[in-house]
Amino acid sequence: MPDYDAIKAELDGIAIEDNPKLVRQKSRDFFWYSPILKDQLDNVTADLVVSPASEEEVIRTLKVAFAHGVPVTPRGSGTGNYGQAMPLSGGIVLSLAKMNEVREIHPGRVVAGPGAIIAEIDRQARAHSGQELRFHPSTANTATIAGFVAGGSGGVGSINWGGLRDLGNVLRLRVVTMEAEPRVLDLSAWDLQKVTHAYGTNGIITEVEMPLTAAYDWVDVLVGFDDFMDAVRFSDALAHENGLLVKEIAPIAAPVPYQFFSRHKQYVRPDQSVVVTMVAPQAIGAFLAFAAKAKGEILFRADTAESLKGLPQAFELTWNHTTLRALKVDPSITYLQVAYPGPDHVRKVEQMTKLFGDEVPGHLEFIRFSGQIQCSGLPLVRFTTKERLEEIIRIHEDHGCPVFNPHRYTLEEGGMKRTDAVQLAFKHETDPKGLLNPGKMIAWENPDFDFSSGKTFLFPGLATR
Amino acid sequence: MPDYDAIKAELDGIAIEDNPKLVRQKSRDFFWYSPILKDQLDNVTADLVVSPASEEEVIRTLKVAFAHGVPVTPRGSGTGNYGQAMPLSGGIVLSLAKMNEVREIHPGRVVAGPGAIIAEIDRQARAHSGQELRFHPSTANTATIAGFVAGGSGGVGSINWGGLRDLGNVLRLRVVTMEAEPRVLDLSAWDLQKVTHAYGTNGIITEVEMPLTAAYDWVDVLVGFDDFMDAVRFSDALAHENGLLVKEIAPIAAPVPYQFFSRHKQYVRPDQSVVVTMVAPQAIGAFLAFAAKAKGEILFRADTAESLKGLPQAFELTWNHTTLRALKVDPSITYLQVAYPGPDHVRKVEQMTKLFGDEVPGHLEFIRFSGQIQCSGLPLVRFTTKERLEEIIRIHEDHGCPVFNPHRYTLEEGGMKRTDAVQLAFKHETDPKGLLNPGKMIAWENPDFDFSSGKTFLFPGLATR
Ligand SMILES: Cc1cc2nc3c(=O)[nH]c(=O)nc-3n(C[C@H](O)[C@H](O)[C@H](O)COP(=O)(O)OP(=O)(O)OC[C@H]3O[C@@H](n4cnc5c(N)ncnc54)[C@H](O)[C@@H]3O)c2cc1C
Ligand SMILES: Cc1cc2nc3c(=O)[nH]c(=O)nc-3n(C[C@H](O)[C@H](O)[C@H](O)COP(=O)(O)OP(=O)(O)OC[C@H]3O[C@@H](n4cnc5c(N)ncnc54)[C@H](O)[C@@H]3O)c2cc1C
Secondary structure, eight states: OOOHHHHHHHTTTSEEEOOHHHHHHTTOOGGGGSHHHHHHHTTOOOSEEEEOSSHHHHHHHHHHHHHHTOOEEEESSSOOSSSTTOOTTOSEEEEOTTOOOEEEEETTEEEEOTTOBHHHHHHHHHHHHSEEESOBOTTTTTOBHHHHHHHOOOOBTHHHHOOTTSTTSSOEEEEEOOSSSOOEEEEOGGGGGGTTTSTTTTOEEEEEEEEEEEOOOOEEEEEEESSHHHHHHHHHHHHTOTTOOEEEEEEEOTTHHHHHOTTTGGGOOTTOEEEEEEEOGGGHHHHHHHHHHTTOEEEEETTTOSOOTTOOOGGGGSTHHHHHHHHHHOTTEEEOOEEEOSSSHHHHHHHHHHHHGGGSOOBEEEEEETTEEEEEEOOEEEOOOHHHHHHHHHHHHHTTOOBOOTTOOSTTTTTSBOOOHHHHHHHHHHOTTOOBSTTSOHHHHOTTOOTTOOOOOSBOOSTTO | OOOHHHHHHHTTTSEEEOOHHHHHHTTOOGGGGSHHHHHHHTTOOOSEEEEOSSHHHHHHHHHHHHHHTOOEEEESSSOOSSSTTOOTTOSEEEEOTTOOOEEEEETTEEEEOTTOBHHHHHHHHHHHHSEEESOBOTTTTTOBHHHHHHHOOOOBTHHHHOOTTSTTSSOEEEEEOOSSSOOEEEEOGGGGGGTTTSTTTTOEEEEEEEEEEEOOOOEEEEEEESSHHHHHHHHHHHHTOTTOOEEEEEEEOTTHHHHHOTTTGGGOOTTOEEEEEEEOGGGHHHHHHHHHHTTOEEEEETTTOSOOTTOOOGGGGSTHHHHHHHHHHOTTEEEOOEEEOSSSHHHHHHHHHHHHGGGSOOBEEEEEETTEEEEEEOOEEEOOOHHHHHHHHHHHHHTTOOBOOTTOOSTTTTTSBOOOHHHHHHHHHHOTTOOBSTTSOHHHHOTTOOTTOOOOOSBOOSTTO
16 A cells, blocks of 8 residues: 555645545446446546646646555546546546646637646637537537546547548647656647547546647537437438538437437327437538438427527537437436448448337437548447347447447457557657556556457557558 | 610629639639540530629629529639539639638538638638538648539538438538529438539529638658558558548658658659658557558658648648649649449459559548448549550549549539439529529420439439438
């Protein structure tokens, strides 16, 4: 057991929390989304929460932790949903929440502290010069920018810009290493892959530079279809319209919208599948013409709604918020993350829809993936047993639909990130004692790990680039 | 022969030109690009040029012309290169050049008079709110916005937004009909197809509303490759990078850049193929990393160049400006417009490159076409005979590469626009006497025209939508 009294003394002047109740609170994220992770991780807790207010305090903290051999798990807002921010080996949770300043805004880019809340960056960029981030998770209102970069993948806006894995979608990261004398590295271009979606296993992000794009007063529009596959085909066609600017396209199968979207329920019939969209105001005319041609029923338009009181923004019906809303109503619900590789993604969705029906109600997110329109899925699962869940996953994979298992807390098993020798070498450099968020990178824990296990990874390895 | 004295009297107060030399000048465009059109159209001239200063003067002019049965051919700046604006049956050339005001700028959209110069719209939108048009022809510095909408198809920026054919890329057109009592129509959404790329055959555009996007200080970058196909593969990969914001990607085969780009020649070796790009400033770092990985040589970067004096902007090396520069040096050069339908567009380009070598030096423009990255080509042709030109076209088409023949002045033969019954009916409504730009729409001239002749058209018909 490390000597926490000595550690606290050495961290004098930096905000510290050691009340076990509060520490436990800050040791948890949305892992409970998964019935499997819920069992596995429920007892995880740190010993101390440290909340540095500056990069200098981050450096001091890492230095002390390194000297004492104490694990450090960084934390933004703890909205990750695979236990990313949970300190499996205890030690220190390093909260970056205080470093939340938006530092600079320029045409096309913003510089922010790691703990800046995503929606706050957007608010300031919009006020400053009509700009906003290219895309954000549906947790934008609470999540931090560094937590997104380190633990997320994409979201609202990915239909236009792809995801965090794509070159150019993060401009620069400033990272502090976990060494006797922590170094500060400025990473850009290919090197960013070392730190994006790495769950903070190889450096603490202390500054983020992200590209900006034009901000619009996006109009939330819900379009209804009697048949889920009509909703999917409409979404796919819409995504292929070069000139029709939308920020979000998510078809969600009946009865999910009626059953789980408590605030929007008033607009939807029980048997209606819904496409949730965000449309640029200048595109509304063309959008309505396009929807009419596809026989979509306009269920809700924020720009003409009588009142928006009590209604969440449409993006808080999408991505993992769809799951969240379902879970709130029916705690037995869980979900998957599925890729339907194109160009026959629509056919693949149709196959899965036919096979599983209401046991796995469809929820797709249309995205631009390596320059091509595709859809990924976050279908709900009416959970019965772990065995059946594994079977559902297997059937998807047997049909060419790889599953990024959201019921795993490691980088590799979740299937999002391919670790490779370059990656591992980088961790050896930046975290030689393996103290950063231990337990999350299998390749580190198991030196015999087979890098070429052949899975589909959303974040490519580094050696290949 | 119409009574032009009476006509002039009736048009009293509107600017008129009847000096035959000046009228002939305003009756010509860049038709001479094509050795074939040059022969066919060289004697074409109008009788009168009328230059209305307002919509009201447009209406008056059409009314008078209708009463006298005089043809009216609208004209912007006359930069069309298929004789679009040439009055095949004489009559009046209606110059819209005076109606050049930028009328309103809002977030995401601009309203302008038909004669507004495209680059001037961009200048004002940028100064107003950091915005610009989504895409523009390489003639932006001289061409008018209505001339582009009525006679063009796409250009610089089409890699991100597609072209004028795409729903949402034109928001609204105000059009005056050619009737005894001209009507003013406001067209939007699907109806726009009636007027876009219709060469002014079914209405005079008096106001244009276009979407805007974020303006950046785009950086011209030339990337060199020893092998044209490496340049093509680099361009294709670049176009597929979701996060790397560029506005233009044009690979141009050696020896064209060295031989014909007189101002940029200093940066290029004779045997180098060049990819002309425009890169967002915030993307430069990632772009350079990407180019280095592809072993592209950075030949020129406008952001670090010692002097830009005398250098045209990079976009004036692309689209039909590539052809123009070649023609200036070697008047025997001509060109084609080729589609290489994806997803195997790169393979198709390779086949053509192997088949023709330096007889047809490659020039591609990467674009987003119905949501997919594709390339279209404007290859140069070292012209020998008309027969050989037709043969080159046939060989392209035999290999699955449709040619939009730039040596034809009709809408249908150029292959850009599918006319159909809806289109034709619209012309019957808006131009019952067939006085607008006569001779350009075969379907009108020949009532037995087969609408389903099976060609590839860039602008779809209306019946199908
Ligand atoms: C309802 C819901 C919806 C969601 N929707 C999306 C979505 O649309 N897209 C998406 O990608 N994700 C989504 N997520 C996951 C998550 O909300 C986002 O990725 C979010 O951006 C994480 O930010 P955070 O501040 O909460 O990070 P945390 O959860 O606090 O941390 C995430 C990871 O980053 C690490 N980390 C945090 N800060 C740093 C730092 N400064 N340096 C190094 N590592 C650090 C943590 O250790 C952890 O591994 C969703 C989750 C929920 C619960
Ligand atoms: C070097 C060069 C490069 C080019 N590059 C491109 C390119 O990148 N992309 C592209 O699409 N085109 C290109 N073009 C073609 C042409 O320059 C553009 O389409 C340009 O926008 C036409 O504008 P303009 O004002 O010159 O139109 P004009 O040539 O004057 O007219 C074009 C057509 O529109 C009609 N018209 C004009 N005004 C009106 C009106 N108010 N109402 C109804 N009809 C009207 C005319 O009758 C004519 O049929 C190029 C041409 C050249 C010579």
